[in-house]
Amino acid sequence: MIELPGTFLAMPRWWSEGQHWLAELPAAVERQCDHWGLEPDGAISHGSNAIAIRVTRSGEPLVLRMTPPGPDVAEQAEALRWWDGRGMVRLYAADLPNGAMLLERLGSSLSAEPIGEAMTVLGQLMRRLAVPAPPDVPSTAAIAGRRATELEADWQRYGQPFDAALLDETLAIAPQLSESSSELAVNGDFHSDQVLRGAREPWLVVDPLLYRGDLEYDLARMLWTRLDEMETDAEIREHFGTVVQEAGLSEERARNWVVFRTVSYWLWGLSAGLTEDPERCRRLLAAFR
Numbered sequence: 001m002i003e004l005p006g007t008f009l010a011m012p013r014w015w016s017e018g019q020h021w022l023a024e025l026p027a028a029v030e031r032q033c034d035h036w037g038l039e040p041d042g043a044i045s046h047g048s049n050a051i052a053i054r055v056t057r058s059g060e061p062l063v064l065r066m067t068p069p070g071p072d073v074a075e076q077a078e079a080l081r082w083w084d085g086r087g088m089v090r091l092y093a094a095d096l097p098n099g100a101m102l103l104e105r106l107g108s109s110l111s112a113e114p115i116g117e118a119m120t121v122l123g124q125l126m127r128r129l130a131v132p133a134p135p136d137v138p139s140t141a142a143i144a145g146r147r148a149t150e151l152e153a154d155w156q157r158y159g160q161p162f163d164a165a166l167l168d169e170t171l172a173i174a175p176q177l178s179e180s181s182s183e184l185a186v187n188g189d190f191h192s193d194q195v196l197r198g199a200r201e202p203w204l205v206v207d208p209l210l211y212r213g214d215l216e217y218d219l220a221r222m223l224w225t226r227l228d229e230m231e232t233d234a235e236i237r238e239h240f241g242t243v244v245q246e247a248g249l250s251e252e253r254a255r256n257w258v259v260f261r262t263v264s265y266w267l268w269g270l271s272a273g274l275t276e277d278p279e280r281c282r283r284l285l286a287a288f289r
Helices: 019-036 071-083 115-128 140-157 164-177 215-224 233-247 251-271 276-286
Strands: 039-046 051-057 060-066 091-095 100-104 185-187 195-197 203-205 210-212
Touching: 019 051, 019 060, 019 091, 019 100, 051 100, 071 091, 071 100, 071 210, 115 195, 115 203, 115 215, 115 233, 140 164, 140 210, 140 251, 164 251, 185 215, 215 233, 215 251, 215 276, 233 251, 233 276, 251 276
Parallel strands: none
Antiparallel strands: 039 051, 051 060, 060 100, 091 100, 185 210, 195 203
């Protein structure tokens, strides 16, 4: 049986749930390998809620991804099938009741590359994924509209962690973002750690969320996940500008999405007990005010 990495077992999401799934996971991996005819073939990597096991099948290098079963697994499998390898890892098989997916094997993460190169790649991939979206997936406009109704209450609940002027600015932006004429596909979980080296394309996205609407939706995450590598406000704005240029975005709308999403994440982070990310949000917002 496999041995789960200690860093995976220590993830915050397991503090309050998932202990039974974790305990059963080594045996579940063994059963899944038997079911699909897989042989483990190397180290185990992981994110916050999934492990990726290198495997082979008839000599072909693949990856077995295991995550707690639930609607998120079905939505991700649907997204992978829909993009069908366009800028995206290929899905070869899915066993949704067991939270298992068999994927194309990819290489190192974009997070290991210099930040300037990474922002160029992210912008280019953002545009590559921007093809007409299915009509029945969540829209960025609806997501913004729902979240806007929660912000003021959250701001009060968590002790007014930033000045009221920023909250007012965010609420003034929200009606613009709650409307969109775009029907393009958007990846709603987009950052350097979710992009890996490929063979058939230089870089490929993993673990997507399929939305439709504004491509600018997740630009803030691209920035805050690597903010510690940016020393000044000018650097933050420079890397923002790189993504905007490479993806062909509206600079004004991109800036508005960065403000809205960063404020939203700041408040969510406080609700989740995070300490470092709210400070990153403060720094990121300061560069655009």
